[in-house]
Amino acid sequence: MKRFAIALQLMMLFLATLQTTLTASDWPMWRFDAGRTAAGTTELPTQLQHSWTIKAPARIQAWDDPLNLDLMPYDRLFEPIVISNRLIVPFSDTDRVCAFDTSTGQQLWSFVTDGPVRLPPAATAQHVCFVSDDGCLYCVDVASGKLRWKFLAAPGTRRIVGNQRLISTWPARGGVVIRDGVVYFAASIWPMMGVYIGAVEVENGRLLWINDSTGSTWIKQPHSAPSFAGVAPQGALVATAESLIVPGGRSVPAVFNRSNGD
Template sequence: MHCPALRVSLLLILLFALKGGAARASDWPMWRLDPARSAHTEQRLPESLHLQWVHRLPQLEPAFKNERLQFDVGYEPIVKDGILFYGSSQTDSVTALELKTGKQLWQFSTDGPVRFAPVAWKDSVYFGSDDGCLYAVSARTGELQWKFRAVPSRRLILGNRRLISVWPVRGGPVIENDTVYFAAGVWPFEGVFVYALDTATGTVKWVNDRLGFLYGQHPHAAEAFGGVTPQGYLVISDNELIVPCGTAFPARMNKQTGNLIEFELPKPGRTPGGWFTAAGKAARRGETEVTTPVLQFDRDVNSARHENGQNYGPDGKRGLRQQIHLTDRSIKYQTPIPGVEGTIHSLLVAADYLIAVTLEGSIYCLGPEKTTPVTYESPILKITAERSGKPQNFPLPAMFSDQLQAGGYVFMAGMPDASLLNTLLTHSQLHVIFLQNHSGMINSLRQ
């Protein structure tokens, strides 16, 4: 018997099932979810969440002491197709974990700290490094697909006690429509490079290398050359690419051509920190002192107006972010999460799982299943704990100067002497840098 009502009902059930399946399979493929960095997802979380696993990792040390520049103070995972990815400035690598179990699938090492969250796009993962390169690897296996050197030479410099490129990738990558955007270089006088690359091949769609030589007035009231200083995650807003510049004014660029739309050097006497507005009569010299407050913080200015006035910022308080938004609720960083110890640094939601990251260096996964949580501890933490319990009384060889007894840098090249290397590593005051062109030997030493 033909029944239109039954057919319509089955169609509605199928549509709801497909919609539900899409929601359960939703990802968090880049920092703060999307190219606009909105952290606003249509996903829903189960009412009851249980700790599934935790990875205890070394605490990260940011590149800058200024809190407004600490884009790399903690781990920033992303999730796609049931795999969690995170970068590390401690181990110079990107690691992939199975989301459900926390088991490590692969780890890819670069030649410098990885300070920004990777970006997952289609079947690949993209990330930049302080070595001046952008990498594309297979999301499933971690196999290198292509590597793009974004800088004009292999010049190296000491930065944050590490040997890095003169032009580190400090403009965090963002992807839209098969194009990955990122920036390299932080010193305008050395050159700054903003790129748009094809995600499949790594070929250049456009590059703007003229942003480090802009003439204008500086904060000390003198005119000179200066420029864009990429420091933070790039953002896409409509047809514009926004390049954050730390505490300075961000640069706005045309994402199709790479042409600069707007950028201003800091003004004389400028004090970074936010927007302020006068709320009373202006006080003039010789007049009676005003007793009521005349200066107040304009919280509305820091609201995301395009998100119906919802405040995504720090609300005038110390800190970088305070919440993420789901379809049915918001999750605030300040709200305690059962099973999570430490200060919440980052939150994300993917496929019915809540990922919480702490400043202390742990990544927690909470899900709907009741299970016995599994704890994974980084080998670096184990080695550090073992060495902290042993007396460090190994004398340095005679070839080293007395000054190194108080600390310093040791550069090694060629074939490593295992005994010498182990002795040097027992001295925590030394920074040991090993230079080697043989990738197999480097990987062996890392392990």
Template sequence: MSDHKYNQDSQSAPLHGALTSVSLQRLQQVFYFLLIVLNYNLVSHATDWPTYQHDNRRSAVTSDKLILPLQQIWMRQSESLPRPAWARPAKWDAYAEVKGLQAMRNYDHAFYTIAVDDSIWFGSSIDDAVHCIDANTGQERWAFFTDGAVRITPTWHAGKVYFGSDDGFVYCVDATTGTLIWKYQPAENDRLIPNNGKLISSWPCRTGVLIQEGKAYFGASLLPWQPSWLCAINAESGKVEGSGTFKLSVSKMTMEASMLASATDLYVLQGRSFPAMFQLADGKFKGVSGEGRQGGGVYGYLTEDADFVSGLGSLRGALVLHKNAEHPQMVILEGANRILISDPFAYLHSGKEISAFDHPQYLALNRRNAALHAQLSALKTDLVKKLKAKVKTKTEIEDLQNKIQDTQKNIQQVVPLIKKCLRWRVPFAEVHSFVLASDILLAGGDNTVVAIDTTNGETLWHANINGKALGLTVANGRLFVSTDTGAIYCFATN
């Protein structure tokens, strides 16, 4: 952690003219009044960040107001790099001739933070602990150690902090003191196996803990050829008791990375496999989200309308937008790796740029475009079958050809309409994290974090950091940045 000295100049500038004691008193009253007003304005916009990506939808949207420019207040640098659960991707794919491969399970490459009031918390894959830090100074308040790496961001709820560990347990501790309240292990006949030079449970908790409606949701999973556990336990007692709680054995799952939840559904990411969907009420399996190669990754995002966005973790990167858990229709955004939606706009990083679009129209047109392409593909398939058929008529062939031409014309009409949805576009090589704080879009890149004006894409502020800005947290007027070097930065108004 860096040291900071606050210097105060005791010499005042000379005053022009004489000030009477009355005018000095009035000046002092005005000064105190302005301080009160300023403090009220800052506090009125202050909000917490109690879970990964702010909420259970992982929206990364907060009403917190950052007063620019920001200054670096403190920085904590770990002596060791984070120790991911899985090896980093290969440098390149020789068969596909693609370099810069994306990791499909990159959920623990930094110490992601949560923030409530004047404290922040993060889990560590180095010392197997959760740490509580003073948000003002960066000084540690307490640390709670487990018997395995804490890979997923903790969750704060009602004065308690919840988290899972590679030791197979889920923990609940007092947020202020770090005192253990309860711990729970779903696997009854656990066994230890080696991983990253440590012994871990055969059923580690690598989903974190999601708190909703008084219940703590989590998974315990590692290998798809052995059963996994999906749990919803009482958040107060740490037991499977009360309405809506369950402990279910599920097969062919690799639950990992922070889960997401709508009002009715639970979304479980699986790295190399498709995201899985379950009912919140009873854990009933609803299916997987994806088809063919269009699935996988550990990036998940839920819109306010319960549109589910998942990251492919594919060779060139792409995002898949699903209407909802019951609707199979998909929109594939090739080359995209991050999206942030806050009506009426959507912010997208694709290729080497950040774009802002009219959200409802943009998604509706993309769905229309996807449906037309699917229709075109089906028509072409039918045409090939008809041409190969022994029995065919000229009318049938012409009818299919006309339908193909009409569909192609409709596609040509939709594409320019999609382009018209564009609000602005700015170059940005790599985006590892997005946060929308009031009217400011924050983007974390390579060795930098940037504040962008949402109205026109103008850069309002930027700061240099060491490493990739994988995690951004905005709370109570502060910006916390977590990097792949094991650093945590705090920026705030000086």
């Protein structure tokens, strides 16, 4: 339990110091950009100085059984982003996303969803986008945290009990990625119940396309028997110039055409 709190404190220290040299683009999504390159153009200072600390409970993974503990660690640690002097942190225990001042650590705003927020958000200069286990994609204002728009990524609002919490039957665990003014997302973790991978305009939430047919794909399984199956979106999506890469938890990722979802 302690190692998670220590990891969060170290990340806060790193990002607070990093903020003094980054430009306005900051660190707007997990691993910096839509390609998840984890590399920026700004040099780090030679020495890091402790500025402030945020104490938070250790995260509890969605898949914490021995088989999946190390195979699906996508929500094991805090994965904050930085935009406009704000450290944006998702919390799966309190169903919220919070913004902290990078200079002082003071909380600036908090936005609550109807389910755990397990995946890191992505941001532009004005927008912070993220998905929740409630099956929705959210966009809030960077400065105020007020809701700009909300998109139901799941096909309905039916609820079930998951991880001892009330969540959507189709939890959104395909972590958002933003590229060229478009935010990409995915909902549902069980192909047999339908998988929903989509793209909306980041400015207004207008749907551009949605792929709802991958769950019915007839493919050969690892045990050599074919069945209806497809990608089970779990983890942060990747957007390249032409492709959208959707991680499949402990399985292989799937690649789609970024322009139309095919």
